[in-house]
Amino acid sequence: MHEIALAEAVWRQVAQEMGRQRGRLTAIHLVVGEFSGTDPESLEFALGLGAADTAWAGAAVHIRTEPLAVRCRGCGREFGPEGISLRCPGCGSADVDVTRGNDLRLESLEVADDDGQAGPS
Amino acid sequence: MGKRVRLEKRVLSENDREAARLAARFDRARVFAANLMSSPGAGKTSLLEETARRLGGELRLAAVEGDLATDRDAQRLRRAGIPAYQVNTGGGCHLSARQVAEALAHFDLERLDVLFIENVGNLVCPASFALGEHRRVVLASTPEGDDKPIKYPVIFQAADCIVLNKIDLEEAAGFSREAFRGFVRDLNARAPLLELSCRTGEGFEAWLQWLRARREAVGRGDFGRAGGRA
Numbered sequence: 001m002h003e004i005a006l007a008e009a010v011w012r013q014v015a016q017e018m019g020r021q022r023g024r025l026t027a028i029h030l031v032v033g034e035f036s037g038t039d040p041e042s043l044e045f046a047l048g049l050g051a052a053d054t055a056w057a058g059a060a061v062h063i064r065t066e067p068l069a070v071r072c073r074g075c076g077r078e079f080g081p082e083g084i085s086l087r088c089p090g091c092g093s094a095d096v097d098v099t100r101g102n103d104l105r106l107e108s109l110e111v112a113d114d115d116g117q118a119g120p121s
Numbered sequence: 122m123g124k125r126v127r128l129e130k131r132v133l134s135e136n137d138r139e140a141a142r143l144a145a146r147f148d149r150a151r152v153f154a155a156n157l158m159s160s161p162g163a164g165k166t167s168l169l170e171e172t173a174r175r176l177g178g179e180l181r182l183a184a185v186e187g188d189l190a191t192d193r194d195a196q197r198l199r200r201a202g203i204p205a206y207q208v209n210t211g212g213g214c215h216l217s218a219r220q221v222a223e224a225l226a227h228f229d230l231e232r233l234d235v236l237f238i239e240n241v242g243n244l245v246c247p248a249s250f251a252l253g254e255h256r257r258v259v260l261a262s263t264p265e266g267d268d269k270p271i272k273y274p275v276i277f278q279a280a281d282c283i284v285l286n287k288i289d290l291e292e293a294a295g296f297s298r299e300a301f302r303g304f305v306r307d308l309n310a311r312a313p314l315l316e317l318s319c320r321t322g323e324g325f326e327a328w329l330q331w332l333r334a335r336r337e338a339v340g341r342g343d344f345g346r347a348g349g350r351a
Contacts, residue, residue: 002215036249098278113123
């Protein structure tokens with residue numbers, strides 16, 4: 001359940017960024033790679049725990065799952081593996097580099113003006 | 122509607138930065154650092170004990186031991202003759218770069234050849250946290266079943282070296298090495314797969330050869346970390 005540690009890291013980054021922003025945090029957007037070893041549901045749960053009794057308690061959490069993509073070192077083909085094998089459908093090699101879907105990113109924040117009015121976009 | 126602040130920031134960037142600092146320290150001291158990961162009971166500590174016995178007179182070894190509780194593993198390694206420092210993570214299911222950095226206060230890197238970082242027994246969480254290591258070693262053992270790689274593809278794909286332990290129990294465990302090799306090779310074509318038994322010593326020499334070769338490479342400044350890793 002390293003999602004607790006991940007949630008703490010998310011809120012630390014949020015706090016850092018909100019120190020530079022004026023206004024109120026209304027939502028955070030996260031991208032969870034399918035191959036990141038992170039369970040989106042556990043992460044959402046841990047984020048809720050981490051936000052309790054803080055200024056971020058009311059913020060909505062949006063999590064988008066990013067599918068795995070790899071590039072074959074043999075023939076250069078990029079593909080999205082299906083099932084339990086990373087073998088290239090072109091040349092059959094499993095010598096691949098993961099190009100997408102193996103990390104966890106804080107994509108963006110939504111910030112409203114303190115008085116709840118729409119801010120400049 | 123308010124405004125949208127774009128960040129596109131890796132959530133673990135703080136750990137990545139700390140890991141990069143660790144990597145620089147390992148490189149400067151020319152210490153080969155291996156992050157050892159497996160499920161509980163696969164034999165990480167046994168592998169290091171046996172390594173200490175066989176290689177202790179030849180290379181200067183040390184270990185950082187990660188566990189939720191107790192210092193039993195560090196004690197075992199000290200009995201086997203290598204300096205070991207125990208990190209207790211409390212409830213933590215993995216070691217973080219910061220914990221390793223704190224543990225390094227107990228070692229003189231300049232006087233070491235190889236530092237093993239024995240992670241908390243877990244095949245999921247440790248995969249996400251870089252520790253500045255040169256190589257990620259993933260250990261599996263026959264009683265766990267031959268399908269571990271496809272159940273935990275993230276860590277097996279990211280491994281730089283895969284060790285299969287307890288091959289002396291293969292038959293009793295109903296383990297198929299053929300099946301295991303097949304599952305590994307569908308995920309990872311590059312990592313050497315070393316099959317051994319810490320108890321009988323079968324296959325152990327290949328592991329020692331791998332360690333010697335990695336340590337020599339680091340000694341001459343060939344750090345060769347896998348792409349995209351601190």
